[in-house]
């Protein structure tokens with residue numbers, strides 16, 4: 001055994017998690033296809049400056065957690081592994097002139113992301129998100145469409161009691177007055193706040209609402225709620241979404257602590273949570289309207305909204321509830337052989353079975369036939385096909401412990417197929 005281990009926070013996924021992960025990813029693409037969201041595959045790395053601009057240089061994601069790549073070569077541009085997908089989506093929207101398409105442009109991706117975070121349960125340094133964006137519509141229709149798409153995806157995976165925790169973060173018209181109110185609320189306890197929270201109080205008081213520090217959490221409970229201080233336009237937008245989600249049949253919970261710390265976020269912000277789970281750590285995903293981001297990245301002012309659902313968290317939730325899908329535990333058919341010379345023919349037969357839609361592997365050993373049969377039983381195979389010395393095949397049903405006569409290849413492969421598919 002070598003002394004190498006996978007790096008901290010970077011996991012191997014073994015069965016049954018590997019299959020569950022792949023299944024959740026396949027379902028994500030299928031959900032996007034069915035809703036008319038165009039697939040997009042983004043590169044794993046972008047210019048660091050894109051994330052610095054889009055996510056914000058002072059955010060944890062950029063200031064502490066970015067996996068920066070060493071610049072090399074002549075065109076030495078500083079690159080970083082992507083910590084989120086939205087920045088790349090908006091960059092692609094601008095780069096490929098999607099502004100000239102009918103709006104909103106509906107895009108979906110499944111992205112492996114990297115954050116140099118402190119690893120713990122449900123928090124890894126490499127993880128996967130299902131990311132959906134609708135760019136170019138100011139809502140509330142696109143808000144409803146996007147929120148409902150994520151909720152339906154989670155519900156269809158079996159997480160039927162998923163809740164949407166919903167807030168509005170207002171806009172440039174109403175947010176400043178609310179931020180001032182919030183600042184005044186927390187100023188009275190400033191000396192008791194942690195150093196990080198004191199700097200938030202000065203620079204970005206909204207972030208105090210999602211602080212994890214006990215003093216801030218306690219004081220946040222009595223803080224003014226932004227939804228009580230929205231301008232008329234934001235209030236009617238928020239009301240339309242609350243009402244629309246009720247019509248669609250999505251469970252909504254008012255969540256005044258869901259805030260996005262950056263200026264380009266506007267109005268709708270939400271998280272997907274299971275009952276009893278805490279926000280942030282326990283969230284399956286989150287989303288928000290970001291009407292200021294396209295402009296921030298060099299485009300003309302364009303409204304947009306999107307969500308990111310963490311596939312790793314989804315799989316964890318399915319596992320905790322005993323809802324992991326069945327994974328293939330072994331081939332249905334093992335192709336054995338009397339003579340060592342038949343190994344190539346066994347492999348050819350296994351290939352033929354797979355082409356006919358039957359999972360199969362060849363026994364590639366020179367063991368006695370009895371040992372090969374034992375191996376097939378251990379693998380949980382339904383049947384064994386034995387390659388006879390004359391090239392004919394014999395089908396042995398392991399469940400019934402019965403064996404047919406040697407017969408021609410085509411007939412035996414057809415019989416094996418009927419047996420495995422339950423029609424024989």
Ligand code: AMP
Nearest residue numbers: 122123124127283284285286308310313
């Ligand atoms: P965020 O992009 O931080 O808003 O996160 C959106 C979702 O991605 C979260 O609700 C999680 O499901 C997932 N997520 C974020 N960070 C991690 C991480 N380090 N490990 C696993 N999943 C994560």
